[in-house]
Amino acid sequence: MSLLILGLWASVASAAEPFRPSPGTFPPIEQAKAYRGELVFVxxxxxxxxxxxxxxxxxHEGRLHHFAMLPYGVIRYRGAPADLRDIPVGTVLYGLFYLPPEPKISAVPNVTRDDPTAPPENHAILLEDDSSLCMREGKAWQLKEVELNKGEGNLVATLERKSEGIGLxxxxxxxxxxxxxxxxGKELLGLDDLVAQGHWPADGKKQFAGQAVQLALGWHPRYLYQQFHVSDLWLDEAAVNVAAERQRQRHIRHIRTRWMPAMVDSADHREFGHAVVTVTLFGGMDETLYADFKPGIGGKMAAAENTLRTWWPDHDGMDGRIIAVDRAENDPPLGSSGLQIKFEVPLILEGFRPGQIVRIRPENWPNVKPPVEERVRGFEDRWPSPDLFQK
Incomplete structure (x- = not known):
């Protein structure tokens, strides 16, 4: 992920006017709006x-903020790249949002100015949970006190942030x-285990000298007052690393079987339909995935939609060859990997036009089609209706 976003939570949170990205471009991060909320539907x-x-x-009114991920939107969970399917409902998330690039085909309802409490920015370029945000910032919660009574209680922790962003x-x-x-470490424990081992009290309070921990925050009955329940607690760095590695491996399998998403930059047409298609791979993926794209190897490219869904990529994709891999010298914008691939195809397809979304695989990735529910199966299916959501 680009280091550009490390210090920008405060500045984006106070961006003056809602910003609408242009289709086919990576928008400036300074124009995003930052919000924190609980995931209630996926x-x-x-x-x-x-x-x-x-x-x-x-x-306070309990209204829901319906959102769609931008094609290049980055998702992080437990300190590793993720997909929306990986994040449990009820998880507290932090995000950066813009207006929909194309309101007429927005997959979620457009928000009008008639409701001053409803943020109009509903297309996310970044979503991440509390542990991912803390780990990216190099921060950790400091455990101060635990109070228990018959298997339940409270945990008191502090977190210092100098910025005025959306982080707690x-x-x-x-x-x-x-x-x-x-x-x-590699152990999964419960309150009863720590009590039995004498680390936490069965009843009463115990003070801690600022033990560094990471937390996963979830729904609390007093959510209207922004109180939280701790759904996961990582007691040491080894446990944090184990969780990140498990999520990282899940992400790698997902991308290898669905292929790397990218945006078409240009198409150099040659004779008889032959062409060289230049694409920029999207950011936020594991580095080992990018390392598989090398000059001189074969691969396949398939047209995709803004939801990143494809049709039948193992059949309707186009075999070709990677002829060049270039990495941007400067820090790429959020959403872009900064890695540009030149892909030579014997026959260019309609979906390979500049600004379009594609999925691409190097030859050592599986040549498979995704599950049927993930595929585009009809013309109207290319633009999911926002009618699913309450307006």
Missing amino acids: DHVNRRGSLRLHVDGHF DGEHTMTIDSSTRIWR
Whole structure:
């Protein structure tokens, strides 16, 4: 992921006017709006869902913020690249949003100015959970106190942020109970295990000297007052690394079997339909996936839609050859990997026009079609209707 976003949460959170990206471009991160909310609905096939935002008025009224991921939108979970299907409903997420690039074919309802509490920015370029945000910032929660009574209680922790972004800051009291998953090294523990081992009290309080931990925050009955429940607690760095590695491997398998998404930059037409198609691979993927794209090897490219869905890529994709791999010298914008691929095909397809979305695989990735529910199966299916959501 681009290092550009490391220090920009505060500046994007106060961007003056809603910004509408131009289709076929990577928008400036400074124009994004930052919001925090709880994931309450997911349509992973079409990369869209709903958040209960932590926004005054909007949050209190319980209205949902329906969102769609931009084609190049980055998702991170447990410190690793992810897909929406990986994130449990109820997880607190942090995101950066823009207006829909093409309102007429938006997969979620467009927000009008008639409702001042409903943010109009509903297309996400970044979504990540609390542990991913903390790990990217090099931060950790400092555990101060645990209080238990018959298998449930509270955890008090602090987190210092100098910026005024959407990340939580200061001291927070959060609930824990027997449903809280506690990770230590490669062990999965419960409250009863820590009590039995004498690390936590069966009843009463225990003070801690700022032990560094990572948290996964979820729904709390007093969510209207922005209180949180701890669904996962990582007690040490080894546990954090194990969680990140498990998610990383899940992501790698997903991309290898669905292929790398990219945007077409140009198409150099030759004789008899022959062409060289230049694409920019999307960002936010694991580095080992990018390393598989090498000059001189074969591969296949298939047309895709803004949801990243394809038709029948193992059949209707076009075999070809990677003739060049170029990496941008400067830090690429969020959403772009900065890696540009020149792909030679014997016959160019309609979906390989500049600005279009494609999926591409190097020859050592599986040549398979995705599950039937993930494929585009008809003309109207190319643009999912926003009628699924309550307006």
